[in-house]
Amino acid sequence: MSDVLNSVSDGLADTVELAGKSVVRIEGRRRLPSTGLVWSADGVIVTAHHSVERDDNLSVGLPNGDKVSATLAGRDPSTDLAVLRVDAKGLSAFKQADGAKLRVGHLVLALGRPGTNVLSTMGIVSALGNNWRSALGGDVDRYLQTDVAMLPGFSGGPLVDVSGALLGMNTSAMRDTSLTIPTATLARVVDTLLKHGKVRQGYLGIGAQPVRLPAALQEKLGQETGLLIASVEAGSPADQSGLVLGDTLVTLDSNKVRHMDDLAGLLTGDRVGASIPATIVRGGQVQDIKLTIGERA
Amino acid sequence: MSTILEQLNEGVSAAVDAAHRSLVQVSVGQGNGAGTIWHPDGLIITNAHVVSALDRPSRGGWSYGPYGRFPQREATLTVTLPDGQTLPARILAQDAEKDVAALTVEASGLPTIALGDSRKLRAGQMVFAVGHPWGVLGAASAGIVVGAGSEFPEMPAGGREWIVISLKVRPGNSGGPLLDVQGRLIGVNTLMTGPQVGAAIPVHTIKSFLKEALGSPMAASITAVPETA
Numbered sequence: 001m002s003d004v005l006n007s008v009s010d011g012l013a014d015t016v017e018l019a020g021k022s023v024v025r026i027e028g029r030r031r032l033p034s035t036g037l038v039w040s041a042d043g044v045i046v047t048a049h050h051s052v053e054r055d056d057n058l059s060v061g062l063p064n065g066d067k068v069s070a071t072l073a074g075r076d077p078s079t080d081l082a083v084l085r086v087d088a089k090g091l092s093a094f095k096q097a098d099g100a101k102l103r104v105g106h107l108v109l110a111l112g113r114p115g116t117n118v119l120s121t122m123g124i125v126s127a128l129g130n131n132w133r134s135a136l137g138g139d140v141d142r143y144l145q146t147d148v149a150m151l152p153g154f155s156g157g158p159l160v161d162v163s164g165a166l167l168g169m170n171t172s173a174m175r176d177t178s179l180t181i182p183t184a185t186l187a188r189v190v191d192t193l194l195k196h197g198k199v200r201q202g203y204l205g206i207g208a209q210p211v212r213l214p215a216a217l218q219e220k221l222g223q224e225t226g227l228l229i230a231s232v233e234a235g236s237p238a239d240q241s242g243l244v245l246g247d248t249l250v251t252l253d254s255n256k257v258r259h260m261d262d263l264a265g266l267l268t269g270d271r272v273g274a275s276i277p278a279t280i281v282r283g284g285q286v287q288d289i290k291l292t293i294g295e296r297a
Numbered sequence: 298m299s300t301i302l303e304q305l306n307e308g309v310s311a312a313v314d315a316a317h318r319s320l321v322q323v324s325v326g327q328g329n330g331a332g333t334i335w336h337p338d339g340l341i342i343t344n345a346h347v348v349s350a351l352d353r354p355s356r357g358g359w360s361y362g363p364y365g366r367f368p369q370r371e372a373t374l375t376v377t378l379p380d381g382q383t384l385p386a387r388i389l390a391q392d393a394e395k396d397v398a399a400l401t402v403e404a405s406g407l408p409t410i411a412l413g414d415s416r417k418l419r420a421g422q423m424v425f426a427v428g429h430p431w432g433v434l435g436a437a438s439a440g441i442v443v444g445a446g447s448e449f450p451e452m453p454a455g456g457r458e459w460i461v462i463s464l465k466v467r468p469g470n471s472g473g474p475l476l477d478v479q480g481r482l483i484g485v486n487t488l489m490t491g492p493q494v495g496a497a498i499p500v501h502t503i504k505s506f507l508k509e510a511l512g513s514p515m516a517a518s519i520t521a522v523p524e525t526a
Contacts, residue, residue: 007301015302104437105310105425107302124309124425126465127436147438147465149493162302176467176492177431 011162012122015109019164020118021092023111025061026070026084026156028052035112035157036060036084037169039190041091046186047156048171049075049082060086061113074193078138078201079181080171082156083193094158096183097165099142104128108146109160110170110178114153123148123178137201137264141184144168148178192269202267203296204243205236210259211248217281225258226250226281237294248281252291267293308478309425313437315480316427319410320435322377323386323400323472325350331428331473332376332400333482334407335507341376341400342503343472344487345391348374348398376402390510395457396487397498397506398472410474413481415499418445418460426466426486426495428473440464443494451490459496460484466495 022038026047034051038044045060052058058070070084106125111118129143146159150172159167159180168180192199211228218224226248232238243249249257252266253276272295280287319334323343330347334340350372376386384402391398420442427437443461452459460475466489475484475497484497 004301008305011302103306103310104435105313105439106306107309123465124437124439126430126438127433145433145436162306177433 012109012120015160015162015164016111016118016120019094019109019111019158019160019166020113021063022094022166023063023113023118023157025113025115026051027059027061027067028054032153033061033114034153034155035114037156037158037166038091038093039083039186041093043086043088043091044073044190044194045070045084045086046169046190047082047084048169049077049080050171051155052082052084058084060084060088061116062088062091063113063118064090065116074197074199076138076189076193076199078134078136078199079140079185079189080134080138081169081181081186081189081193083190094160094166095164097161097163097167099167099182099184102128102144102161102167107162108148108167109162110146110148110150110154110157111160112151112154112157114151119151119154121149121151121154126178133261133264137267138199139185139265139268140181141188142182144180144182146178146180150178200269200272201296202269202271202293203236204238204263204267204291204293205233206238206243206249207231208249208260208263213248213250213281214284217286220286221250221256221279223250223256223258227257227260227263237292241291242289243280243291244282246282249278250281250286251279252276253278267296309439312425312476312478312480313427315410316425316437316474316476316482317435318379318408320379320427320473322429322434323347324375324377324383326372329429329432329469330471331469331486333472333474333485334378334409335399335503337405337407337409339402339404339407340389341386341402342485343398343400344485344498345393345396345398346487347472348388348391348400349393351388374400376400378402378404379408390506392506392510395498395502395506397485397503399507399511410476411479411481412500413477413479413483415445415460415483415501418442418477418483418499420444423478424460424462424464424483425476426462426464426470426473426497427476428466428470428486430465430467430469432469438465438470440493445499449496452496458499458502460499461490461494461496463494465493470495 026036036045036047073083127145168182208227321332323332332343377383386400389399440463
């Protein structure tokens with residue numbers, strides 16, 4: 001009996017030691033440092049955007065005890081990611097886990113390095129789900145929630161499986177729930193941030209709310225609700241495209257717009273600057289118009 | 298890394314899967330809690346506090362608010378089964394002091410879960426809680442038994458027995474199952490006493506509640522639920 005327990009206990013400690021080689025300390029805010037993970041051995045570090053409170057004067061504490069300066073390559077607040085670059089030798093990047101094998105109940109470890117040493121908490125995968133949109137409109141490939149305790153300074157650190165392979169980056173930005181941004185999302189966002197320094201998001205400049213369409217229109221359009229435009233920002237892309245207060249947006253780029261989440265999903269970076277067909281209801285009449293999508297600042 | 302850890306993973310996933318097969322959602326109006334199918338003929342166990350919104354009197358009278366009076370509407374009690382079906386439910390019995398309620402739905406052949414022996418729990422043994430914390434359906438949390446019994450200074454007095462567990466329970470976990478490593482039901486998750494500590498009503502307390510509250514016909518069908526010592 002105690003042999004099994006010893007094996008489990010040693011196994012966990014071995015995993016932390018191995019994975020710890022890719023865990024760094026991020027000094028990017030006045031109070032407590034946060035954690036980052038080594039994404040590639042050439043010096044790309046991923047951490048939580050909310051834990052990097054300044055754009056310069058950044059340092060990274062390495063597993064061997066050295067401290068090096070870092071530059072900010074870019075941020076994506078919508079997925080709470082920030083990418084830093086360091087110039088250091090001997091960095092060890094994470095092996096990435098095969099997300100398809102993950103199941104609710106699997107053991108996971110959260111790692112952090114708010115100080116010199118690597119720390120860890122243990123939990124299980126609590127919930128797995130499909131892609132979801134964050135409060136700021138970010139596109140996250142998969143819903144991954146665990147019950148690991150996020151200790152102070154753990155934001156930006158890795159979630160690993162029992163072999164030490166990377167499952168994603170932990171963020172405690174959502175009330176009380178330990179959410180992990182999965183590696184698929186990290187890969188996408190890191191690529192964009194390294195190339196462009198930011199993630200582009202489309203922007204219209206409207207305030208809107210979902211409204212129930214009249215029965216005849218529901219039938220004609222094949223949807224129950226549309227977005228009633230309650231405000232149009234002066235000079236915004238919506239204003240310049242001719243949208244006015246009282247218009248009801250029902251489709252954008254041939255996609256039904258039933259509520260804000262539908263719209264947020266369509267204001268993607270690749271549509272910035274494009275003139276997109278849309279359908280509105282104005283004064284009871286269905287009209288086809290063109291909207292030029294701007295870029296969110 | 299170590300195959301022992303992978304075996305552990307398999308074990309935990311299997312226990313959570315067992316819980317999912319008999320896990321329900323219990324809804325009263327806006328509120329949402331969890332419950333477990335106790336008997337295939339539609340007997341559901343949950344906490345009394347999950348269904349307590351129904352206790353507000355609604356005998357067709359008026360309710361007075363700051364802006365005038367408005368007619369009382371009956372909140373409806375529903376249970377959503379593991380297959381996704383939502384059925385109206387009725388409270389068969391409840392005990393506010395023990396915080397247990399027995400509900401019934403019109404269904405048969407429902408999947409149940411094996412019962413474990415909640416009198417034989419040991420501090421340190423691994424347990425899992427499954428429920429709908431913050432509305433995340435079927436979410437699971439793992440931890441160990443802190444202790445079991447009736448001598449916890451921080452728990453409500455009155456000789457009630459508890460299983461105190463170190464894992465994460467949140468609103469939406471109430472009424473849901475606490476399982477042992479073999480996926481057997483050992484308790485009903487009832488409250489959180491800290492960010493990483495909760496308390497569950499032991500299954501033996503649920504059994505004595507059912508025997509007292511429902512009398513012999515249901516007691517006979519209760520013993521039909523498979524259990525292991």
